[in-house]
Amino acid sequence: MIFTERQIEIIDASKDLIGEKGVQNLTIKNLAKKMSFTEPALYRHFKDKTQILKGLLLFHREAIKNGVFKILDSDKNALEKIEAVLKFKFAHVEKNPALVMVIFSETSFQYCSVLSKVVRKILDQRKKKIISLIENGQNEGSIRTDINSQQLATIVLGGIRTTILSWRLSGFESDLKTEGEKLWETLEILFKK
Amino acid sequence: MIFTERQIEIIDASKDLIGEKGVQNLTIKNLAKKMSFTEPALYRHFKDKTQILKGLLLFHREAIKNGVFKILDSDKNALEKIEAVLKFKFAHVEKNPALVMVIFSETSFQYCSVLSKVVRKILDQRKKKIISLIENGQNEGSIRTDINSQQLATIVLGGIRTTILSWRLSGFESDLKTEGEKLWETLEILFKK
DNA sequence: ATAAAAAGTTAGTAAACACTAACTAACTTG
DNA sequence: CAAGTTAGTTAGTGTTTACTAACTTTTTAT
16 A cells, blocks of 8 residues: 555544544544644545544554564574564554554543543452462462562463453454463463472 | 442443444444433433443443452462463453453454454464564574464563553553563563573 | 646535433332 | 322434535646
């Protein structure tokens, strides 16, 4: 996919709008305002709103692809490459928070303060519980102590999240129970002393 | 928070609506239709739409809390408890896919087929790349081979996702770069042969 | 220089949205 | 049994949404 200069400007403005107040802040009205021209002008450059969002996704995928390609093409070993890819990803995301909103958007409530507080609290409590469980295991001697409980909790929560996401993206067709068991087998091996 | 019978019925109907077509499917109109009464009747039971969603979140948090509490209260060891909690969570989510949509909602495009295809493709390619990198490492002898590449990739992606989510929930205030480095340290220890 | 194409404008539409005022039927309760 | 409460109704409001038709200005190419 190839974009005109104006299209890239519009994609950029969309990214900013989303970065400011989430996906629901991306309206034709706001976008036109940010571009300093009127709403119908947008339709000279994109067929409809969906195409703008699609453009945003594809444009940044290109950028990430190129960055990752350079890393994969270097003469590092595999571990070093993974490290470099991770660092590149985090750096790119940090520079483009809007992408987090779009692709990684975890809740639709980020900007509804009432609901985002509730969600935050739920996620927080969940994390605390996992951490204290892990600490118990470390004190018991059943879980390795060379990695701190906070970091191990990140691994557990991440595993859960990714497993559920895969299930969702499969249209709820894959077997979540089996996938959950596989995850546990992995975590058990990784965590045991 | 305590709910009336009718409120629970409404919360349940909301859950179904979201489960069917995502959060954007939860409109007062649809909700009233599903409840087989008129829109204004809803406002006899909830002050506004936000309160309905808040109710949904709190109601299910209660359910999960109770389930997890029983596990924590048992006389298992820490590892067994973590295992039980994981299984309980996956089972609950499987029974209530709507919760995934609300709390874990990964993209806002689940039901805009054009965009969800794009997102799916991006996430898929990302996973494939990580898997092949890990396989390289396993062939090189730098990464452990007692866990298959697919599972290790789940751990990597999960770690990334959780780290970014924490950053986001902190209002982009925490230092993503540092957190990313911590994550890598952990992964390196876990993955090394 | 001029014709055509590209990129803007004004003014407007139809649909969806959350929500409200005013009214009423049906239970509860003193 | 009368008064009040609860839970529903009809009919409607104002706002926001994405999008369009018709017109004008600006840029480009010959």
